[in-house]
Amino acid sequence: MKNAIVFAFFAAAMGSSAVAQDCAEGQRLFVHDHGQTCIPETPERIVSLRGEQFTAPLWELGANLVGSSGRVDGSKNDGLPYPRGAYDIFGLTFSDSDLTWVGDPNNPDLEAIAGADPDLILIPDWQTDIYDQLSIIAPTVVIGIWSNPLLQRFEKIADAGGVLEEYEDRLSQFNTQLADGRRVVEDMIGDSSEVSVAVAEAFDGKLWVYKDYAALSHVIDELGFVTPPVIAQLKDGNAELSPEILPQIDSDFMVGTYNIAFDQPPSTRLAEWDDLVPGWDEILHAPRHNQHLLLDRETMRGVSFRALENTLAIVLANIATRDFVPLNN
Amino acid sequence: MSRALYLGPPVVIGGILLLFLWHIAVGAKAIPLLTVAQSFWAFDQTEFDHVVIRNLRLPRAIFAISVGASLSVAGALMQGVTRNPLAEPGLLGLLAGASFAVVAAIGFFGLAAPGWIPAVAALGALGGAVMVWTIAARVPGGATPLSLILSGAAVTAFLGALITLMQLMDEQTFESLRVWLTGTLAGRQMDVFLWCLPWFAAGLLISFAVARQVTALAMGEETAIGLGVDIARLKIIVLICVVVLTAASVAVAGPLGFVGLVIPHVARLLVGSDYRLVVPYSAGIGAAYLLLVDIAARLVLAPVEVSTGIVTALLGAPFFIWLVRTRL
DSSP states (O other), X not given: OHHHHHHHHHHHHHHHHHHHHHSOTTEEXXXXXXXXXXXXXXXXXXXXXXXXXXXXXXXXXXXOEXXXXXXXXXXXXXXXXXXXXXXXXXXXXXXXXXXEEOEETTEEOHHHHHHTOOSEEEEEGGGGGGHHHHHHHSOEEEEOSTTSOHHHHHHHHHHHTTOHHHHHHHXXXXXXXXXXXXXXXXXHTSOGGGOBEEEEEEETTEEEEESOOHHHHHHHHHTTOBOOXXXXXXXXXXXXXXXXXXXXXXXXXXXXXXXXXXXBOHHHHHHHHHHHSTTHHHHSHHHHTTOEEEEEHHHHXXXXXXXXXXXXXXHIIIIISSOOOOTTX | OHHHHHHHXXXXXXXXXXXXXXXXXXXXXXXXXXHHHHHXXXXXXXXXXXXXXXXXXXXXXXXXHHHHHHHHHHHHHHHHHHTOTTOOTTTTTHHHHHHHHHHHHHHHHOOOSTTHHHXXXXXXXXXXXXXXXXXXXXXXXXXXXXHHHHHHHHHHHHHHHHHHHHHHHOHHHHHHHTTGGGOOOTTXXXXXXXXXXXXXXXXXXXHHHHHHHHHHHHTOHHHHHHTTOOHHHHHHHHHHHHHHHHHHHHHHHOOOTTHHHXXXXXXXXXXXXXXXXXXXXXXXXXXXXXXXXXXXXXXXXXXXXXXXXXXXXXXXXXXXXXXXXXXX
């Protein structure tokens, strides 16, 4: 047995040494959601293929971004492409920065990506069909979006981008704010686990519920609020459910989002609820008691500490610091 | 034939009625049958179960009946007039044309008012049909069943690419039409259906009226002429019917593929090739079929719902392959 352990240790040491030798000097082995890839220790030219997931956090942490995908949405940014999330939170545009537009997030332009001469490319897990093509251009890292909780995802992105130290500094600051937030909740509510919050939306005739909706869900969880079991038990970060189970998402507070650029202003979002289930605002406790909140999706959804801080402030102001009618009443 | 004539209608109508009752009695939420019944004779808006029955399940069942009947009749007419066993609105570009027109009208011209949708879809369906027919007629050998199917596939792919292009140019438009483009009966609005109701009614009534002449034409143009059928006039009337029925269906439920292909063949298996029977039986069986498909779409992964169009495609595609192998 002892020999076996020694052998295993030796084999592991040899193995890691062999792996380490696989990467050239100045590179390191990075484990991501599509395997392992040698990437630069400190990337100098990063291309992001998802604005709110990668461009926003890398920009916030000061990583060396040279390119990003970007959407075109009506008159937003004068009809020009914009990096989703990063534009909304930081005002980042392609015209006012050195960032190169490398196509639509759902249809990236491989030639533009190659033209940006990247040394690292970040893609979401639903774009692995182009992984091999991108890997020819530069080392490519895949980040699972809905499969990784927010901070785990954020840390992976920061690590890949060579800005892990900045990430940890900002995380420490945010955790201090969170601790203060928990004291506010304790002061005003007491036991936060007695307050339930459901993140749910009506969209295009469907009921969408979210267990993991970026900063919003993270803040709700960290403050100790609970979500209805039908949402907490979801395997993935979100799900489209039958509106027939609407009473199962009943909770003290309900939170949804609006998005002006997507032509989904708050009034439209509420009208979508009316269309989905007439009388929903009488059936559900939260809207019945004016405890249904709508947040700007883009400023909340982008992976960034700015989004976390904004969302923390909104949740504290709307849930923790005012009187409300509890569901159990 | 005479047996089918007497026994068929009560069987089909009874089947639709049973499936209709099943459709509104089952779903992601278990509701006692007594409550289902009460929701009709003592509706209470504050009772959630009543809301589920009256506002969620009932409209959806009505949409399923209307769309299933219309697409099936459209398919039957197309197969009869073109004598092409593979003819149906989806395979011959009408669904793609109607979908493209609706997306373009909403995206570029902001024509989102429910009253516009069927008219716009009709123009698009007509455009799709004309494109397919023109391409097929110009290839060597003319508009054969195979050339029509191939040009239908080409036009559908082309219009699909244009829809994708519009999405890239303005993603917000596509966001709100994403689910509709998969073909769904969920969350569709009653106001759109009410605007489409005259289209459904007119299309079906005229289809029933011309069914006798379609039977003559299905036997060959010379036979039809010999029987006194004005072929040119009949083809125009049938084209209008097909476009109207397809447009109304797309406006309500988006592009639901293969319904118009599968059902007329089932009807012919039951009642033979007399279109005086094929057309009404297609309507009845199509209505029952889409009710059944929608029950499956709601129950298979409950409480998650699957788009109805995905189920029709899953069922219709193997049938299409079988038809190609046996009838072409």
